[in-house]
Amino acid sequence: MSNSETEYQQRVARAYKWNFCASVVDGGVFSFTMSLLSPVVVLPYYVKLLSGSELLSGALYMLYALGRSLPQVVAANVIKHRSRRKPFMIWMALLERVGLAAILLSTLLIRGTDVSWSLAVFFSGYALLTFSLGFMSPAWLDFLAKAIYKRRGTFFGVLNAIGGMLSILGGIAFTVLTRSYAFPLHFTAAFGLGLAVSLISLAALAAYREVPSPFLAPRTSLGEHMRSLPALLREDRNFRNFIFSRAVIGVADVGVPFYAIYATQRVAGGAPEVAVFNLTLMASQAISTLLWGYLGDRRGYRLIYQIATATGFATAVLALVASDLGGYLLVFTLLGATLGGLVIADSNLVLEISPRAQTPTYIGMMNAVLGPVTGLAPMLGGALATAWGYPTVFAVAMGAQAAGWIGMSILVREPRDTQRPGVALVH
CATH class of the missing domain: 1.20.1250.20 (MFS general substrate transporter like domains)
Structure with a gap:
């Protein structure tokens, strides 16, 4: 040194x-x-x-x-x-x-x-x-x-x-x-x-x-960087399947902005009820992330995706059938757990899939693909809600969660079972 x-x-x-x-x-x-x-x-x-x-x-x-x-x-x-x-x-x-x-x-x-x-x-x-x-x-x-x-x-x-x-x-x-x-x-x-x-x-x-770093990457144009990304997807099948399955789960975001709006209509609520829903959501997400992290460290983060898609499916189902404040508090409890699970899994599974030297590229690629999906999904939800009502929105969310669960379960291999040379589970 x-x-x-x-x-x-x-x-x-x-x-x-x-x-x-x-x-x-x-x-x-x-x-x-x-x-x-x-x-x-x-x-x-x-x-x-x-x-x-x-x-x-x-x-x-x-x-x-x-x-x-x-x-x-x-x-x-x-x-x-x-x-x-x-x-x-x-x-x-x-x-x-x-x-x-x-x-x-x-x-x-x-x-x-x-x-x-x-x-x-x-x-x-x-x-x-x-x-x-x-x-x-x-x-x-x-x-x-x-x-x-x-x-x-x-x-x-x-x-x-x-x-x-x-x-x-x-x-x-x-x-x-x-x-x-x-x-x-x-x-x-x-x-x-x-x-x-x-x-x-x-x-x-x-x-x-901040201590100025002596370890600097060479300057490259954005075009050069972007042109290198398609080859990465072609060469890494498991990462490609992961991106596809995660994007399918992202379609379930059609319902995320509308649970609170639909709940206030169902229970004739207003701003105070929205505040309670918000508090429930944050408490559930904060507590659940501790549990997700503990489970992921021991059993792998693909399992977190599988459980989170199941709770996401249950969220949409319950939003359709609930009729009182207690029912919708459970909706936001499940939604918080689902979002918490996705946060933990998104932060970790990509690290275990990626070769150590390419981790930033893998993270950037994942976010570049998921951004448009999760960004446009709520717009689709708004259009569906306007044309056919909120039940249609939540039905689409259920379908996306179910399809995402299938993708994560069948197409994506657990990285801890298939570790490749140059891939480190601890980065």
Whole structure:
């Protein structure tokens, strides 16, 4: 090992505890902010109240899915040859706060029946927020891969636990606000609180102690990188089958933005009930991820996909047959468990499938394929809801979950049973 590499590792080690704490504060506090702008419960309900349109509610989730996934391929190519990630992250974080401010402004522009300016400002701000998050994600994860060089599992466990608890606190805050203020003031208060708290997260991000990396990838054009991807899919059959099966599961997102809307219609509820649904969803997702992670470590993450598609199927079935508040609380409990399972499985199975040297490429490819599917599915859901009603939407979701379960069970091999040379289960 050269002297420069030794010095680099020593500097990273000295900053380890500081970066551990700063990253937990950053990620945990930002989870509180995002709980007040949930793309599954809060924001679809806000857009529905504002516009009366199922299509626009579906477009909201499309923006979330596309914004969080598609920019990652471009961002990885932008940062890979740079020695520092923090300046790029700071710029993206500032753009995120501008997006949050625009979302808040949209609530202040509501004037009677003319909501065109409010909708335009809201969707512009939300697009800026989600795409900034997507651009920032590879840089943030790469920073953590270097800065949190040991006990990374413990780190993510602490981060998710604190983030989950703060998300629940955010859900409680939203519940209190909906019971204290009428529309649109409760959204103004919620979005304003989210923006204010996000400044704490920004301060924690600014406090990161980054050691410039001596390990730089060569600069390549985006075109060269993109042209190399089709060959990867042709050569790795298991990865290709995984991408296909996961994309089929993604079609089930046709129903995700509409469970809260349908539930409020069935139980004659309003904003207070939506707040309770949101809190139930976040609590279920936070708790279930601990169980999913424990099970995945011991039995493999393909099993998590199989169980999550089963709970997703049950979610859609129960949404159709439930008739009271208790039934729909169970719907959002199952939905939270399903989403939690997919988060854990998405973060881990691709790592076990991919060769160690190609892990970033595999992750980027997965997100590039899944982004359009999960982004367009809610738009399809909005069109189906408008034409044939919500039961049709949930029937399509059931079919996608069932087909995804078959794909994961038959087409995708468990990587731990078929480990190839150059593939490491621990990255």
